[in-house]
Amino acid sequence: MTTTEQPRTSPEICGLGHSPRRIEDDRFIQGAGHYVDDIVLPGMLHMAILRSPVPHARIVSIDTSEATALPGVVAVVTGELMAQHNLAWMPTMSGDTQAVLATDKVRFQGQEVAAVIADTVYTAWDALELIDVDYEELPVLVDPRKSLEPDAVLIRDDKEGQTDNQCYHWESGDKGTTDRAFAEADRVVTLDTHYPRSHPAPLETCGCVADIDPATGHANIYMTSQAPHAHRTVFALVAGLPEEKIRIISPDIGGGFGNKVPVYPGYVVATAASLLLGHPVKWVESRSENLISTGFARDYHMHGELALRGDGRILGLRVNLISDNGAFFSDAQPTKFKAGLFHIVTGSYDYTAAHVVADGAYTNKAPGGVAYRCSFRVTEASYLIERLMESAALELDIDPAELRRRNFIKSEQFPYASPTGFVYDSGEYERALDVALDQVGYDDLRREQRERRDRGDETLLGIGIASFTEVVGAGNSRDFDILGLKMFDSAELRVHPTGKAILKLGVKSQGQGHETTYPQIVAEELGIPASHIRVEEGDTDTTPYGLGTYASRSTPVAGAATAMVARKLREKGRKIAAHLLEASEEDLDWEPGRFFVKGAKERGVTIQDVAFAAYTNFPEGMEPGFEGVHYYDPPNMTYPFGSYVAVVEVDTGTGKWRVRRMVAVDDCGVRINPMIVEGQIHGGLAEGFAMSNMQFITFDDSGNCIGSNFMDYLIPTAYETPRFELGATVTPSPHHPIGAKGVGESATVGSPAAYVNAVIDALSHLGVRNIDMPVLPHRVWQAIQEAKH
Amino acid sequence: MEITMTVNGVAHKDDVEPRVLLADYLRTRLGLTGTHIGCDTTSCGVCTVLMDGTPVKSCTVFAVQADDTEITTVEGLKSADGLHPIQKAFKQEHGLQCGFCTPAMMLVGKALIEQNPDPDEDEVRWAISGNLCRCTGYVNIVKAIRAAAAESRGTADEGPALVDLTNEPSPTVSAPVG
Numbered sequence: 007m008t009t010t011e012q013p014r015t016s017p018e019i020c021g022l023g024h025s026p027r028r029i030e031d032d033r034f035i036q037g038a039g040h041y042v043d044d045i046v047l048p049g050m051l052h053m054a055i056l057r058s059p060v061p062h063a064r065i066v067s068i069d070t071s072e073a074t075a076l077p078g079v080v081a082v083v084t085g086e087l088m089a090q091h092n093l094a095w096m097p098t099m100s101g102d103t104q105a106v107l108a109t110d111k112v113r114f115q116g117q118e119v120a121a122v123i124a125d126t127v128y129t130a131w132d133a134l135e136l137i138d139v140d141y142e143e144l145p146v147l148v149d150p151r152k153s154l155e156p157d158a159v160l161i162r163d164d165k166e167g168q169t170d171n172q173c174y175h176w177e178s179g180d181k182g183t184t185d186r187a188f189a190e191a192d193r194v195v196t197l198d199t200h201y202p203r204s205h206p207a208p209l210e211t212c213g214c215v216a217d218i219d220p221a222t223g224h225a226n227i228y229m230t231s232q233a234p235h236a237h238r239t240v241f242a243l244v245a246g247l248p249e250e251k252i253r254i255i256s257p258d259i260g261g262g263f264g265n266k267v268p269v270y271p272g273y274v275v276a277t278a279a280s281l282l283l284g285h286p287v288k289w290v291e292s293r294s295e296n297l298i299s300t301g302f303a304r305d306y307h308m309h310g311e312l313a314l315r316g317d318g319r320i321l322g323l324r325v326n327l328i329s330d331n332g333a334f335f336s337d338a339q340p341t342k343f344k345a346g347l348f349h350i351v352t353g354s355y356d357y358t359a360a361h362v363v364a365d366g367a368y369t370n371k372a373p374g375g376v377a378y379r380c381s382f383r384v385t386e387a388s389y390l391i392e393r394l395m396e397s398a399a400l401e402l403d404i405d406p407a408e409l410r411r412r413n414f415i416k417s418e419q420f421p422y423a424s425p426t427g428f429v430y431d432s433g434e435y436e437r438a439l440d441v442a443l444d445q446v447g448y449d450d451l452r453r454e455q456r457e458r459r460d461r462g463d464e465t466l467l468g469i470g471i472a473s474f475t476e477v478v479g480a481g482n483s484r485d486f487d488i489l490g491l492k493m494f495d496s497a498e499l500r501v502h503p504t505g506k507a508i509l510k511l512g513v514k515s516q517g518q519g520h521e522t523t524y525p526q527i528v529a530e531e532l533g534i535p536a537s538h539i540r541v542e543e544g545d546t547d548t549t550p551y552g553l554g555t556y557a558s559r560s561t562p563v564a565g566a567a568t569a570m571v572a573r574k575l576r577e578k579g580r581k582i583a584a585h586l587l588e589a590s591e592e593d594l595d596w597e598p599g600r601f602f603v604k605g606a607k608e609r610g611v612t613i614q615d616v617a618f619a620a621y622t623n624f625p626e627g628m629e630p631g632f633e634g635v636h637y638y639d640p641p642n643m644t645y646p647f648g649s650y651v652a653v654v655e656v657d658t659g660t661g662k663w664r665v666r667r668m669v670a671v672d673d674c675g676v677r678i679n680p681m682i683v684e685g686q687i688h689g690g691l692a693e694g695f696a697m698s699n700m701q702f703i704t705f706d707d708s709g710n711c712i713g714s715n716f717m718d719y720l721i722p723t724a725y726e727t728p729r730f731e732l733g734a735t736v737t738p739s740p741h742h743p744i745g746a747k748g749v750g751e752s753a754t755v756g757s758p759a760a761y762v763n764a765v766i767d768a769l770s771h772l773g774v775r776n777i778d779m780p781v782l783p784h785r786v787w788q789a790i791q792e793a794k795h
Numbered sequence: 796m797e798i799t800m801t802v803n804g805v806a807h808k809d810d811v812e813p814r815v816l817l818a819d820y821l822r823t824r825l826g827l828t829g830t831h832i833g834c835d836t837t838s839c840g841v842c843t844v845l846m847d848g849t850p851v852k853s854c855t856v857f858a859v860q861a862d863d864t865e866i867t868t869v870e871g872l873k874s875a876d877g878l879h880p881i882q883k884a885f886k887q888e889h890g891l892q893c894g895f896c897t898p899a900m901m902l903v904g905k906a907l908i909e910q911n912p913d914p915d916e917d918e919v920r921w922a923i924s925g926n927l928c929r930c931t932g933y934v935n936i937v938k939a940i941r942a943a944a945a946e947s948r949g950t951a952d953e954g955p956a957l958v959d960l961t962n963e964p965s966p967t968v969s970a971p972v973g
Contacts (some may be wrong), residue, residue: 030894036872037830037898041831044828113832119835209928260833260894283837670947685934689930690932692933716839723926
């Protein structure tokens with residue numbers, strides 16, 4: 007079903023489909039947001055971390071005496087001290103271990119070696135320079151393919167039984183079926199590509215204030231956390247603190263994008279320091295620390311092959327990839343699948359054979375593998391299949407839009423079982439593509455492209471398409487857990503006697519606008535005006551358990567929980583309304599905000615009347631009050647999709663390219679607040695552009711991080727960022743209570759391939775078939791020169 | 796060193812270490828935490844404040860360099876008349892998401908409008924090119940600054956209006972929805 011959904015509620019109630027301005031903005035526009043670094047507590051001390059300047063070395067000795075003697079320094083913490091408390095190592099979300107403070111070796115440049123706690127942050131930084139560490143350097147591995155060679159130096163010699171640098175091997179799909187499909191193919195198209203290492207780089211870095219009361223042992227930990235409840239449990243498991251005494255408070259967060267999902271050593275050291283010193287301890291990273299040590303993203307070396315019939319129909323897909331996981335396997339992803347949800351790589355297309363083989367390698371680079379605005383490796387997958395489609399279109403000389411049309415999963419095939427085991431919930435792929443092509447004026451652009459080529463213009467036109475399918479909303483409890491915690495989410499709704507309400511959620515906004523959108527769901531279901539509902543998130547003492555906000559999971563999971571708890575209250579409300587109206591429940595009808603007697607619309611009670619009665623005049627035997635809680639375990643993931651068309655102009659003389667148009671048609675199911683949905687897409691399109699154009703982290707052969715600050719790690723400004731044109735179709739999710747799918751990451755997932763395909767499309771007649779991201783001018787120029795010779 | 800500084804209209808006399816950054820002085824000494832810090836290299840611009848009306852990145856100015864100047868931070872935008880037009884416009888046009896770059900963006904927008912009451916899109920994009928945003932793709936920040944300019948010129952009816960549209964469906968949806 008594809009529909010335009012007009013709001014069902016009045017502007018006063020403001021349910022789904024309205025675009026009220028955001029509640030949270032009132033504090034942000036006055037500078038009254040409350041971020042971790044804004045927190046000041048009595049007696050608070052400051053922590054700074056000493057990091058390794060070398061990427062691989064044995065620690066011979068650490069001399070902290072001079073630092074300790076500096077006036078204002080309260081303590082210097084080393085791995086040895088942490089080890090005495092059994093805290094020198096911690097578990098990662100991927101079942102590996104990670105050093106908190108190094109004891110034996112350092113394994114990447116920027117690794118945490120020691121920490122200073124002092125009266126001011128300036129003093130703490132001064133003291134770092136007085137710590138003397140003697141390193142015995144070891145050979146360095148920065149290329150995962152070299153790491154996997156048999157004679158490579160062993161990076162993880164701390165792990166019992168680890169004899170090489172392989173951190174996992176994982177397969178999905180069926181090899182036999184896929185081999186047969188390739189044997190039958192008329193054509194096989196291949197692509198080797200590297201999705202470069204990137205970093206989410208939210209403008210607020212990571213940090214915490216750990217405050218453990220020495221008298222009671224109660225721990226208040228203010229943290230830049232996208233998943234406060236999960237982090238509380240991890241703290242209980244790692245530090246052995248009793249969970250009822252740990253309170254994680256995630257205040258306003260200045261962007262997350264996956265960077266604030268893992269637990270970092272700094273949080274653990276600050277907490278231990280507060281425990282040992284009896285003072286609150288604040289730790290806030292510098293930008294450089296953020297970029298060189300906290301969760302990076304991507305870094306996948308991929309080889310893809312498509313088996314095709316002569317008419318362009320896909321028969322099968324084969325993928326071999328090597329992931330560079332850095333020194334510790336800390337992919338922040340909660341699935342049993344070692345490469346996350348990469349097996350969505352079969353894309354929006356209908357075929358029965360696929361086989362994915364993934365091998366993970368340890369290298370002397372920062373650990374991570376976070377889902378940077380992405381649902382666990384979906385970005386890499388989407389990029390590979392959409393780039394392969396471009397290659398196939400060129401090899402078979404079929405228009406790339408037409409090739410996609412010939413292979414799309416048809417709307418009547420949903421729910422659709424993919425060859426790697428997903429069950430897509432709903433989609434109208436061809437429609438989204440048609441809307442995008444129509445909006446961009448595809449035929450005219452193809453004409454212009456031909457004319458420019460015929461004229462021999464130095465500036466060529468390229469049109470790049472990406473018709474992506476995402477999988478988001480982890481998850482169902484069968485497949486998803488974090489250290490055993492199943493990935494449900496929750497909502498608690500308490501309606502006060504006057505009909506106003508508070509909604510408490512287990513997720514945590516980092517800018518997504520939860521305080522505005524979730525009240526709209528309640529408004530839709532219960533008829534209480536959205537502006538009468540306050541949202542509380544991020545405090546583990548006051549909100550119900552949930553697994554947090556990342557991987558576009560808030561709306562699919564917590565949004566569903568919100569709808570369900572509102573429905574629970576509506577059912578209780580029906581009983582109260584029947585009592586007030588002296589009618590039977592079956593005789594009542596509902597319109598948003600009001601029960602009334604069937605056939606006598608004037609005989610009714612409002613939801614506010616019902617709420618008041620729940621405290622003042624409830625039926626005998628009924629439990630008083632008007633509140634409820636719902637824990638939602640999704641039956642399936644949701645599958646947002648869309649078609650993007652990038653139009654670029656490439657200067658063949660310099661290799662410079664610019665985006666002339668970017669048309670993005672998204673289908674994220676039912677849109678709760680279209681204004682906020684569009685804002686999310688704008689942001690994702692800009693980050694996708696960044697990755698395709700300039701934003702990457704690389705290392706020199708000695709393991710030095712190139713991209714350790716915002717002068718080397720380039721983030722596009724308003725001046726470089728293209729203008730965007732949005733479109734939408736609405737195909738509801740059939741299994742989600744309100745039909746929503748999640749949208750925060752669609753554009754980051756879908757757009758990089760569109761930009762790159764556009765550059766390749768511009769140069770295809772010269773024979774150019776691939777340029778890896780970021781598509782820097784010198785790479786474009788070089789590809790043109792190579793094609794010429 | 797002794798300094799005298801007027802911040803948001805209030806005079807402060809203080810004794811500070813020469814190495815204290817203006818951003819740290821504002822945040823920790825005066826408690827004005829609306830000014831944020833986002834990088835070490837004067838690149839991100841979230842620490843931007845107005846010094847005698849001109850945007851400066853306060854992480855690259857020592858507090859002592861701000862001696863005898865007038866500083867405006869985000870906390871100084873609101874007046875007795877209520878929110879500044881730039882603040883209203885950022886909310887109205889959905890010019891912010893996480894809110895971390897917002898104070899700086901609004902101050903740069905304010906300074907731009909005072910110099911150029913009717914900036915076109917390119918001029919706005921150039922003016923804010925010293926300030927990064929990771930959430931919005933800049934689309935609605937540009938819109939907000941232009942809307943505030945229109946409001947300040949008294950020609951709001953030519954641009955997006957700044958009336959309270961709290962319950963109106965988004966006027967920006969141009970989607971051909973089938």
